[in-house]
Amino acid sequence: MKHALFATAVALAAASLTAPVSAIAQHAGHDMGKANPAKSEMAKKEYKLGDLVIRQPWVRATPKGAPVAGGYVTITNTGKSADRLTGGTFTGAGEVQVHEMAVTAGIMKMRHLDNGLEIKPGTTVTLKPGSYHLMFMKLKGGVAPGKPVKGSLTFEKAGKIDLEFAVGAIGSKMAPGMMHKH
Numbered sequence: 702m703k704h705a706l707f708a709t710a711v712a713l714a715a716a717s718l719t720a721p722v723s724a725i726a727q728h729a730g731h732d733m734g735k736a737n738p739a740k741s742e743m744a745k746k747e748y749k750l751g752d753l754v755i756r757q758p759w760v761r762a763t764p765k766g767a768p769v770a771g772g773y774v775t776i777t778n779t780g781k782s783a784d785r786l787t788g789g790t791f792t793g794a795g796e797v798q799v800h801e802m803a804v805t806a807g808i809m810k811m812r813h814l815d816n817g818l819e820i821k822p823g824t825t826v827t828l829k830p831g832s833y834h835l836m837f838m839k840l841k842g843g844v845a846p847g848k849p850v851k852g853s854l855t856f857e858k859a860g861k862i863d864l865e866f867a868v869g870a871i872g873s874k875m876a877p878g879m880m881h882k883h
């Protein structure tokens with residue numbers, strides 16, 4: 702995954718030497734522009750909590766009034782023992798759950814992980830669209846594109862950390878500011 706993203710970045714960088722900027726923007730997909738708020742509005746990208754490194758929390762914007770939204774983040778456990786992501790908070794949401802999404806017999810299903818998501822020592826777990834995710838529920842008014850939204854994550858051992866979720870475009874597959882894979 703990382704490798705593929707890197708290759709895309711290199712390809713884009715190479716293309717920028719010869720192609721007009723508009724062609725590159727088009728290649729990158731129009732979602733990117735929308736998903737990429739002004740730099741000053743970008744949320745902080747890395748947080749540390751005990752042995753955990755928490756990177757790039759983001760939330761996918763929703764249509765107005767949507768009751769749920771998906772939240773995503775990358776967590777690395779640099780410690781010697783496992784921890785679990787059990788939940789968190791999100792401004793405007795009544796409840797935050799940890800979900801798993803998986804295809805079973807050709808059907809995409811979401812499952813609430815009652816006991817949270819294990820982060821084994823020495824591993825990195827990425828919550829992303831189509832996979833593990835945070836489900837922000839009972840939303841008051843959905844999630845508007847634009848400014849980062851305050852929230853928190855809770856871990857069984859490491860405890861709680863306050864952070865900000867950058868807001869990605871409706872339907873976007875990647876965190877705002879990241880390259881798209883083709």
Ligand SMILES: [Cu+2]
Nearest residue numbers: 800811835836
């Ligand atoms: Cu879900």
